[in-house]
Amino acid sequence: MPTAVKKDLVYSDLSGKIIGILLDVYNQLGYGYPEKTYQKALAIAFTKAGLKFVEQLYVPVIFEGIIVSKNFFDFLIEDKIVLEIKKGDYFVKSHIDQTYRYLVSKNLKLGILAYFAPRTVHLKRVVNLY
Numbered sequence: 001m002p003t004a005v006k007k008d009l010v011y012s013d014l015s016g017k018i019i020g021i022l023l024d025v026y027n028q029l030g031y032g033y034p035e036k037t038y039q040k041a042l043a044i045a046f047t048k049a050g051l052k053f054v055e056q057l058y059v060p061v062i063f064e065g066i067i068v069s070k071n072f073f074d075f076l077i078e079d080k081i082v083l084e085i086k087k088g089d090y091f092v093k094s095h096i097d098q099t100y101r102y103l104v105s106k107n108l109k110l111g112i113l114a115y116f117a118p119r120t121v122h123l124k125r126v127v128n129l130y
Helices: 012-029 035-048 093-105
Strands: 053-063 066-077 081-087 110-116 121-127
Touching: 012 035, 012 081, 012 110, 012 121, 035 053, 035 066, 035 081, 053 093, 066 093, 081 093, 093 110, 093 121
Parallel strands: 081 110
Antiparallel strands: 053 066, 066 081, 110 121
């Protein structure tokens, strides 16, 4: 039975494709690996799926023309969606805030926060409404 994709979601088709890839990677690898292992596997899967992405994208935080901090996105996919991956069993507010800051810093609309947990991948969409 096909799954329904809500058409009012930001980038519903692209985010659905990314979520499918996240689930495929988890189903093949299982739980227990470091984040870097999942990141490498996702890069292979994104390439195979024909998605354009940048891994570990450096984005400086600038205040009055001076770099005061730096961000590294796990993935920026199709210049539209930030994907942050974590290993754990539950969402932490600081990770949601981190993903939101990434969206604001590049004026992007959608982030996906993915937790590789013992029994599945937990997913959270983070939306920048501004």
